[in-house]
Amino acid sequence: MVDTKIKIRDLDFFYGKKQILFNVDLDFYSNQITSLIGPSGCGKSTLLRCLNRMNDIIPGIKVNGNILYNKFNLYKEENSVVEIRKKIGMVFQKPNPFPMSIFNNVSYGLRVQGEKDKEKIKKIVRESLEKADLYDEVKNRLNSSAFSLSGGQQQRLCIARALAINPDVILLDEPCSALDPIATAKIEELLKKIKKEHTIIIVTHNMHQAKRISDYTCYLLDGKIIEFSETNELFNNPKNKLTKDYINGVFG
Amino acid sequence: MVKMDEQKKEKIYFTIFKIATFFSVVLLGFILIYIFVKGVSVINLNFLTSMWNHQDITKGGIFPAIIGTLFLAVGVSIFSIPIGISTAIYLNEFAKDNLFNRLIKLSIRNLAGVPSIVYGLFGLAFFVLLLKFGTSLLAASLTLGCMTLPWIITTSEEALKSVPNSFREASLALGATKIETIKMIVLPNSLGGMLTGSILGISRAMGETAPIIMVGATFFMNYLPKSAFDKFMALPYHLFILATQHSSPYSREYALGTALVLIFLVFSLNLGMFVIRYKLRSKKEW
Ligand SMILES: Nc1ncnc2c1ncn2[C@@H]1O[C@H](COP(=O)(O)OP(=O)(O)O)[C@@H](O)[C@H]1O
Ligand SMILES: [Mg+2]
Numbered sequence: 461m462v463d464t465k466i467k468i469r470d471l472d473f474f475y476g477k478k479q480i481l482f483n484v485d486l487d488f489y490s491n492q493i494t495s496l497i498g499p500s501g502c503g504k505s506t507l508l509r510c511l512n513r514m515n516d517i518i519p520g521i522k523v524n525g526n527i528l529y530n531k532f533n534l535y536k537e538e539n540s541v542v543e544i545r546k547k548i549g550m551v552f553q554k555p556n557p558f559p560m561s562i563f564n565n566v567s568y569g570l571r572v573q574g575e576k577d578k579e580k581i582k583k584i585v586r587e588s589l590e591k592a593d594l595y596d597e598v599k600n601r602l603n604s605s606a607f608s609l610s611g612g613q614q615q616r617l618c619i620a621r622a623l624a625i626n627p628d629v630i631l632l633d634e635p636c637s638a639l640d641p642i643a644t645a646k647i648e649e650l651l652k653k654i655k656k657e658h659t660i661i662i663v664t665h666n667m668h669q670a671k672r673i674s675d676y677t678c679y680l681l682d683g684k685i686i687e688f689s690e691t692n693e694l695f696n697n698p699k700n701k702l703t704k705d706y707i708n709g710v711f712g
Numbered sequence: 713m714v715k716m717d718e719q720k721k722e723k724i725y726f727t728i729f730k731i732a733t734f735f736s737v738v739l740l741g742f743i744l745i746y747i748f749v750k751g752v753s754v755i756n757l758n759f760l761t762s763m764w765n766h767q768d769i770t771k772g773g774i775f776p777a778i779i780g781t782l783f784l785a786v787g788v789s790i791f792s793i794p795i796g797i798s799t800a801i802y803l804n805e806f807a808k809d810n811l812f813n814r815l816i817k818l819s820i821r822n823l824a825g826v827p828s829i830v831y832g833l834f835g836l837a838f839f840v841l842l843l844k845f846g847t848s849l850l851a852a853s854l855t856l857g858c859m860t861l862p863w864i865i866t867t868s869e870e871a872l873k874s875v876p877n878s879f880r881e882a883s884l885a886l887g888a889t890k891i892e893t894i895k896m897i898v899l900p901n902s903l904g905g906m907l908t909g910s911i912l913g914i915s916r917a918m919g920e921t922a923p924i925i926m927v928g929a930t931f932f933m934n935y936l937p938k939s940a941f942d943k944f945m946a947l948p949y950h951l952f953i954l955a956t957q958h959s960s961p962y963s964r965e966y967a968l969g970t971a972l973v974l975i976f977l978v979f980s981l982n983l984g985m986f987v988i989r990y991k992l993r994s995k996k997e998w
Binding site: 512514517519542543545546549550552554556557558559568569571572573618621622625 | 885
């Protein structure tokens with residue numbers, strides 16, 4: 461039996477008056493990869509961004525319901541957004557390294573936290589790049605600009621950057637949608653590797669990707685959870701007709 | 713058939729643009745050459761470094777006017793750059809996007825288009841008379857500062873807008889606060905743009921004549937301003953006096969010489985701006 465890391469209960473989400481998520485109940489299990497799939501515009505990113513309160517930066521949003529992270533209600537503690545984001549990291553759809561060196565990208569989170577110990581920073585940067593399977597490719601040019609890397613390398617750099625502050629949960633929003641199959645495969649491999657230490661939640665519109673990497677899959681449609689189960693179960697033996705239509709390609 | 717027409721049209725447009733460009737370049741070149749040829753004869757060390765001699769202008773120099781204009785530029789910078797950049801940061805990074813704030817932004821943009829003489833009038837009423845700064849370097853710096861502020865705010869806002877939001881999001885997602893994000897990501901990537909905009913605004917203020925006549929510039933002074941409450945000479949006003957009010961037969965040449973010095977100062981500032989911009993451009997990669 462696996463532990464539950466994050467519990468979503470009765471979650472409604474609004475952009476202004478427009479409701480995007482309806483009564484979402486969902487559990488994410490520790491050290492598992494959970495995929496969120498569904499047609500574009502169904503609210504996957506919105507749901508994911510509720511988990512580290514990234515939606516807070518958009519004016520006019522409203523959130524009802526509860527999200528519990530280790531018994532800690534994410535939406536009750538008003539001032540802990542920064543702490544939440546240190547524990548729940550995020551990787552975005554388009555690789556978005558900062559316009560600075562590879563090294564400084566990875567060390568950014570530590571520097572923000574006021575870490576001064578140069579040796580410690582070096583060590584963590586190296587470990588994070590190794591975990592993101594990037595170290596060997598960049599070890600001789602840690603001081604070159606992050607923009608000198610290929611798209612796939614940039615995305616792994618963003619993963620290393622997120623890993624450097626040792627988050628408990630890592631959220632990824634279609635991290636491979638801008639990448640070629642080889643770069644995608646590399647990221648999938650590394651995700652499977654790091655799930656030993658982190659809980660991983662990934663949004664993908666690619667069902668094959670969900671099948672390949674995730675332990676659990678959740679199918680979302682028009683802001684409602686249609687079906688959530690173990691990945692094999694969901695793809696081989698969907699309970700809901702809507703899920704069946706989607707994975708058989710009847711839909712979108 | 714249609715394609716031919718399109719090509720023809722394109723050619724006609726190109727030609728019009730080319731002629732317009734050619735015309736403005738030739739005009740500008742002509743003005744510069746005229747000023748240079750006529751003005752360079754009066755420029756010598758004495759002209760640049762000695763006090764003004766109102767009786768015999770061939771004996772004196774424009775040193776106090778150069779210093780006055782430089783003091784003015786410094787005064788305007790001290791006042792308008794910090795306030796302008798801070799305002800832009802507030803408007804772009806903190807202010808909510810509501811009707812009130814949009815109205816404020818719109819007003820600032822409109823203020824940038826108000827004629828400088830109106831700022832002069834405001835400066836006279838507010839700084840000179842109400843705050844009792846008198847006609848002085850201080851009053852003139854503040855007046856030109858007010859005139860330059862809207863421009864600095866607007867260009868700084870543009871510089872801040874050019875920093876992609878994805879950088880801000882990435883930083884926030886790593887547990888940085890908004891202030892930390894501004895300090896570590898937004899400012900380093902926009903300061904260059906903000907400074908080049910500011911310098912451009914300052915160099916325009918350096919050439920202003922109308923407002924400073926009302927708030928502190930004087931056409932004759934044989935000492936340098938000793939405090940911010942002194943009057944001062946300034947190149948553009950000096951140039952105006954020489955060109956229109958002075959009876960010396962040499963005044964035309966001396967006016968053009970003064971113009972040359974003013975142009976040189978403004979060009980140097982703009983050159984500095986281009987250097988900053990070039991350095992940052994080569995670093996910018998998104
Ligand atoms: N900032 C926003 N303001 C208003 N509506 C938004 C905003 N972002 C997304 N939406 C809307 O919310 C819905 C869900 O978007 P999103 O979560 O991005 O979907 P997905 O990631 O599944 O494609 C869409 O209809 C989208 O138009
Ligand atoms: Mg999305």
